[in-house]
C-alpha cells in the first residue's frame with residue numbers, strides 16, 4: 001500500500017493531467033485583484049475576476065492545490081455541509097432557500113467549466129442514503145428540497161437495496177443532476193483555464209502581511225511586494241497568523257480518502273451505481289473509479305494524522321457495509337485539511353472595502369466555492385450584492401486548541417451516534433421481520449387446527465379464540481415493532 005501526502009495524489013496517476021511548477025514572485029507587481037491561496041476557492045475567484053476583465057494574481061505559499069483542493073473526492077452537489085433544519089432555524093425558510101439555490105448555481109457553474117475541460121470524467125448522479133428508516137419523512141424532505149429548487153427524486157428502500165446490496169441503507173434522495181468528477185484533473189484544468197484567462201499564479205510565495213487600508217492595498221511576500229485594489233483571502237486553515245481574526249474562526253479538520261485495489265467481479269455483487277453515494281448521517285461517502293475500484297472517504301480527525309493508520313479502519317468499514325467485498329484492500333490513502341466553521345456555513349463576505357473572504361468550505365467545498373467565486377466577482381464588477389445573504393454567518397471563534405479537542409469529541413460522538421442509530425434501525429427492521437414471520441406461522445397453525453379442534457360449545461366459545469398475531473397483541477409503542 002502506498003501513502004500519499006503531496007498534491008499529486010490521484011487515485012490513478014495514469015489518468016491525471018501533468019503537473020507543472022509555477023514561479024515564485026520575485027518582483028514587485030501591481031494588479032487589480034490579488035488572491036491569497038491557490039486552492040479551488042482562490043482559483044475559482046481568480047478565474048471569475050479575470051473573465052470580468054481584471055488583472056489578477058494568485059499567491060500560493062506552497063503549490064497550487066497541495067491541500068484539500070487536490071485531495072477531495074470530486075462529488076459536486078447543491079447544499080451546504082451542515083443540517084438543512086439548522087439553516088432554516090437560523091435564517092428562516094425563504095432565506096435558507098435562497099442560499100441553497102445559490103449553491104445550485106455553484107454546481108451548475110462547475111458543470112459548465114467541466115464542459116470546457118478534457119479529462120475530468122464527469123459522471124452524473126449522487127445518491128444520499130439514509131442509514132435509518134426515515135419512512136414518511138422522506139416525502140417531507142423531498143418537498144422541501146424541491147421548494148429550494150433542487151432536482152431530486154425519492155428512492156424507496158427496495159430500490160436502494162437493489163442498487164446498493166446491503167441492509168445498511170433505507171430510503172434515499174437521488175440527485176440526478178448532481179455529479180462527480182476527477183478531483184485532481186479538475187483542479188489542474190482549472191489552473192489552465194485561469195492562466196488562459198490571464199491569471200498569474202505564483203507558487204512558494206506566502207503572503208506575510210497585508211495592509212488593507214486605502215484604495216490601493218499592500219501585500220508583502222518574502223521577496224516582493226504587490227499592490228491591488230481588491231484582495232481575496234482564500235487561504236483556508238493555513239492562513240494562520242496572516243489574519244488571525246479569520247483563522248481563529250476555523251476548526252481544522254483532516255479528512256481522509258482511500259482508493260482500493262481492483263475488486264474485479266465482486267464489486268458488481270455489491271454496487272450497481274456509477275454515481276457518488278453519500279450517507280446522510282455523514283458516515284459514508286464513496287463511488288466506483290477505474291471500473292472496479294472504490295474511492296472511499298475515511299474518518300475525520302482534528303489533528304494531522306498519518307493516513308496509513310486509517311487504512312485498515314477503512315477496509316473494515318467497507319467490509320461492514322458490503323460483507324461481499326471481504327477481500328478489499330486499500331491501495332492508497334491520503335488526507336487534506338478542511339476548515340469548518342462553528343455555524344457550518346462558508347465564510348463569504350467583505351471585511352472592509354475591497355477586502356474579501358472566501359473560506360470555511362468544509363467537506364462540501366466544490367459547489368460552494370464556485371458559488372463564492374460568482375458572488376465575489378459579481379460584487380466586484382457588477383454591483384451584485386447577493387453575498388450579503390451570508391451576513392448572518394459571522395466570524396465566530398472556533399475555540400482554539402480546546403475547540404479542536406471538543407471538535408474531535410463531537411465528530412466521534414456524532415459519527416458514533418449515526419452508526420448506532422443505523423445499527424438500531426437495522427435491528428428494528430430485523431426484529432420486525434422476525435415478528436411478521438412468527439405471526440405468519442401462528443396464523444398458519446391456527447388455520448390448520450380450527451376445523452377439527454374448535455367445534456364451539458356455548459361455554460367454550462367464550463374462552464377459545466384463534467391466536468392473535470403477535471404484533472396485534474403488543475401495545476403501541478413496543479420498540480421492537482415500532
Ligand SMILES: Cc1cc2nc3c(=O)[nH]c(=O)nc-3n(C[C@H](O)[C@H](O)[C@H](O)COP(=O)(O)OP(=O)(O)OC[C@H]3O[C@@H](n4cnc5c(N)ncnc54)[C@H](O)[C@@H]3O)c2cc1C
Pocket residue numbers: 036037038039040041042059060061062063064065066067068069070071072073074075076077205206207208234235236237238239240242254255256257297334335336337338358359360361362363364365366367369
Ligand atoms: C478527503 C477529502 C474529500 C473531500 N471530498 C469532497 C467532495 O467530494 N466534494 C466537495 O465538494 N468537497 C470535498 N472536500 C472538501 C474540499 O476539498 C474543500 O472544501 C476545498 O478544497 C477547500 O478549498 P480551499 O481553496 O478553500 O482550501 P485549500 O485547498 O486548503 O487551499 C487554500 C490554499 O491557500 C494557501 N494559503 C494559505 N495561507 C496562505 C498565505 N498566507 N499565503 C499564500 N497562500 C496561502 C494554502 O497553501 C492552500 O494551498 C473534500 C476534502 C477532503 C480533504
